[in-house]
Amino acid sequence: MDWASFFQSFANGLLIAGLYASVTLGLTLVLGVMGIVNFAHGEMVMLGAYNAFWLFTLLGMDPLLSIAVSGLLLFFIGLLIYRFTIRPILKDPPLNQLLLTLGISIFLQNLAMILWKADSRSVITSYSGMSLHLGMVHVGLTRLLTFLIAVGLTILLIFFLYKARSGRAMRAVSENNTASWLIGINVQKTYLLAFGVATGLAGASGALVSTIMYTFPMVGFKIGLKAFCILVLGGLGNIPGALFGSLVLGLTESFVGTYVPEGSGWAEGISFILIMIVLMIKPTGLVGTRRE
Amino acid sequence: MIRSFSWKKAIFLVGLSIFLLWYPKLADPYFLHLTVAAFLAMILSSSWDILARTGQVSVGQAGLFGIGAYTAALLYNWVHLSPVLGMLAGAVIAGIVAAFLGYLTLRLRGIYFSITTIAFAEALSVIWLMTPGFAGGAMGLSTPPLFGGNREQAYYLILGLLALVIAVIWMIQSTRLNFAFTAIRENEEVASVMGINPTRYKVLAFMMSAFFTGFAGGFYSHYNTYIIPYEVFGLGISIACLVMPIFGGLYTITGPIIGTAVIKAIEEYLRVTISYGHQIAYGLILVMVVLFMPEGLVGVWRKKILPLFKPELKNP
Numbered sequence: 266m267d268w269a270s271f272f273q274s275f276a277n278g279l280l281i282a283g284l285y286a287s288v289t290l291g292l293t294l295v296l297g298v299m300g301i302v303n304f305a306h307g308e309m310v311m312l313g314a315y316n317a318f319w320l321f322t323l324l325g326m327d328p329l330l331s332i333a334v335s336g337l338l339l340f341f342i343g344l345l346i347y348r349f350t351i352r353p354i355l356k357d358p359p360l361n362q363l364l365l366t367l368g369i370s371i372f373l374q375n376l377a378m379i380l381w382k383a384d385s386r387s388v389i390t391s392y393s394g395m396s397l398h399l400g401m402v403h404v405g406l407t408r409l410l411t412f413l414i415a416v417g418l419t420i421l422l423i424f425f426l427y428k429a430r431s432g433r434a435m436r437a438v439s440e441n442n443t444a445s446w447l448i449g450i451n452v453q454k455t456y457l458l459a460f461g462v463a464t465g466l467a468g469a470s471g472a473l474v475s476t477i478m479y480t481f482p483m484v485g486f487k488i489g490l491k492a493f494c495i496l497v498l499g500g501l502g503n504i505p506g507a508l509f510g511s512l513v514l515g516l517t518e519s520f521v522g523t524y525v526p527e528g529s530g531w532a533e534g535i536s537f538i539l540i541m542i543v544l545m546i547k548p549t550g551l552v553g554t555r556r557e
Numbered sequence: 558m559i560r561s562f563s564w565k566k567a568i569f570l571v572g573l574s575i576f577l578l579w580y581p582k583l584a585d586p587y588f589l590h591l592t593v594a595a596f597l598a599m600i601l602s603s604s605w606d607i608l609a610r611t612g613q614v615s616v617g618q619a620g621l622f623g624i625g626a627y628t629a630a631l632l633y634n635w636v637h638l639s640p641v642l643g644m645l646a647g648a649v650i651a652g653i654v655a656a657f658l659g660y661l662t663l664r665l666r667g668i669y670f671s672i673t674t675i676a677f678a679e680a681l682s683v684i685w686l687m688t689p690g691f692a693g694g695a696m697g698l699s700t701p702p703l704f705g706g707n708r709e710q711a712y713y714l715i716l717g718l719l720a721l722v723i724a725v726i727w728m729i730q731s732t733r734l735n736f737a738f739t740a741i742r743e744n745e746e747v748a749s750v751m752g753i754n755p756t757r758y759k760v761l762a763f764m765m766s767a768f769f770t771g772f773a774g775g776f777y778s779h780y781n782t783y784i785i786p787y788e789v790f791g792l793g794i795s796i797a798c799l800v801m802p803i804f805g806g807l808y809t810i811t812g813p814i815i816g817t818a819v820i821k822a823i824e825e826y827l828r829v830t831i832s833y834g835h836q837i838a839y840g841l842i843l844v845m846v847v848l849f850m851p852e853g854l855v856g857v858w859r860k861k862i863l864p865l866f867k868p869e870l871k872n873p
Contacts, residue, residue, distance in 0.1 A: 357847075368840050368847065378833050490675065541673070545661060
C-alpha cells in the first residue's frame with residue numbers, strides 16, 4: 266500500500282470536512298432551534314461566495330478579508346428573510362416551511378443565473394499556488410487557511426452557544442420553547458438571532474468556498490445537498506453529530522476520489538449512498554440519539 | 558366527496574371530451590405540440606399530488622422521470638421494443654424503485670424522505686454521467702420519432718394517459734384510500750391508532766406516483782427523440798413537479814391541472830423573453846403561494862371569486 270497517497274487523501278478529506286462542518290452547523294442550528302430544515306441554506310453559501318468573488322474582482326479585496334463582509338451581509342439578509350417570510354408561517358404545518366425555504370432557494374439560484382450567468386468563476390490570489398510540505402503530505406496554502414478559518418468559525422459558534430447569554434437562550438429554546446418562554450426568554454428574538462447567525466455563518470463559509478472551488482449559481486445547491494447528507498449522518502439537529510458527519514463525508518469523498526477509478530467523478534454521488542446506508546442501519550444518525 | 562349526479566357536470570364532461578378528441582383537427586402543429594407538453598406536465602403534477610395527499614414532499618421526481626425515460630430509450634435501442642411497451646416498462650421499474658426508496662425512508666419523519674429524494678435524483682445523474690458505456694453518458698441517447706413523427710397519435714396517447722391518471726385520482730378520492738391518505742397527512746399517530754399502517758399507504762401512494770411519472774418519462778424520451786442526464790434527472794423537473802400542483806391547489810383533481818396550465822403559459826412566455834433562469838418564476842410562485850394563498854388557485858376561486866357571483870356562499 267502506498268502510504269503517501271493514503272495520508273494525502275486523509276489530509277484532503279480532513280481539510281474539506283472543516284468547510285462542510287461550518288456550512289452544516291448553521292443548518293443544524295436552525296433545525297435545532299426552530300425545527301425548520303432550511304433548504305435555502307446552500308444559497309446563502311452561494312451568495313457569500315459571489316460576494317467574495319466580486320469584492321476580489323472589482324475592489325481587489327482579499328477573499329480571506331471578505332469573509333467578515335460576506336458573513337455580515339448574509340446575517341442581515343437572513344434577518345430580512347426570517348422577518349418577512351418565515352415568521353408569518355412559523356405556526357403552519359412543517360410542510361409549508363419546507364416549501365417556503367425551497368421556494369427561496371429556487372428563486373435565488375435562478376436570480377444568480379440571470380444576474381451572473383452560469384459561468385464558473387474562480388478567485389486566484391497571489392498565494393493560490395503555494396503549498397506546504399508536512400512529511401509525506403503536501404497541503405495547498407489556501408486549503409489550509411480555509412480549513413483553519415472554518416474550524417475557527419465552528420469553535421466560535423460552539424463557544425457562543427455555550428457561553429454567551431443569547432447563545433444559551435438558543436439552546437434553551439431548542440430544548441423546549443414553551444418552557445423557555447415561561448422563564449422569560451424572548452423566543453421570537455431568539456429565533457430571529459439564530460436564523461441570522463446561521464445564514465451569516467453560511468455567508469462566511471461561502472467566502473471560503475470561493476477560494477477553493479469554482480463559484481457558479483448551483484454551487485450552493487451542491488454544497489447544501491452535502492450538508493443535508495451530513496445532517497442525516499449525524500442525526501437531525503445535533504451539533505456533535507454534524508461535526509462527525511462532516512468528517513465522515515469529507516474522508517469518504519476523498520478516499521473514493523483516490524482509490525476508485527475515475528473516483529473524483531463518483532465522489533459527487535457519495536452523499537446519496539451514505540444517506541441510504543445510514544437509513545438502512547441506523548436512521549437516527551451515527552452518533553447519539555435524536556432530539557425531537 | 559361528490560356522489561350526487563348533476564346534469565350540468567355531465568354535460569360539461571361530455572362537451573370537454575368531444576372537444577379534446579376533436580382538438581388535433583383544429584389546432585396548428587405548434588399549438589398541438591404545446592398541448593402535448595402541457596398534458597405531460599399535468600400528468601407529472603397530478604401524480605406528485607397523489608403522494609402529497611399523504612403529506613410527503615418529493616423533491617426528486619426527476620429521478621423517477623429519468624428512470625422511465627432511460628428504460629424506454631434503452632429498451633428500444635437494445636431490442637427494438639415497441640415504444641408504448643417501453644414506456645410501460647419504464648413505469649413499472651420506476652414503481653419498483655419507489656417501493657424500495659419509500660420502504661427505507663417513509664417510515665421516518667417526512668423530512669428524511671424529502672432529503673433522500675433530492676439526493677436520489679442527483680445520484681442518478683452522477684451514475685449516468687460516469688457510465689458512458691452503459692447509457693450514453695453525458696452525450697445522452699436518441700430514439701426515432703414516436704409513431705414516425707405523427708403528433709396526432711402522440712396527442713391521443715398522452716391524452717389517454719392523462720385520463721387514466723385522473724381516473725385513478727378520482728378512484729382514490731371516492732374510496733377508503735381517501736380517508737387513509739387524509740388521516741396520515743393530518744396526524745400519523747392518530748391514523749395508526751385507527752388501524753391504518755401509515756408506511757404501507759405512503760409507499761403505495763409513492764409507487765402510484767412513480768408509476769405515472771415513469772410512464773411520462775418514457776413518453777418524453779420517445780416524443781422528444783433525445784434525452785440527456787442533465788435534463789431528465791435535473792432539478793428543474795423535480796421543481797416543476799411540485800410547484801405546479803401547489804400553485805393550482807393541493808389534494809384536488811382540478812388544482813394540479815389548472816396550476817400546470819397557467820404555469821406552462823407563463824413559462825412559454827418567459828422562455829422567449831429570458832432564456833436562462835426562467836425557473837425564477839417557480840421560486841417566486843412557491844413563496845407567494847405559501848405566504849398568501851395556501852390553498853392555491855382553486856382556493857382563491859372557491860373563497861374569493863365564487864362568492865362574488867353567489868352571495869349565499871359567503872356565510873356557509
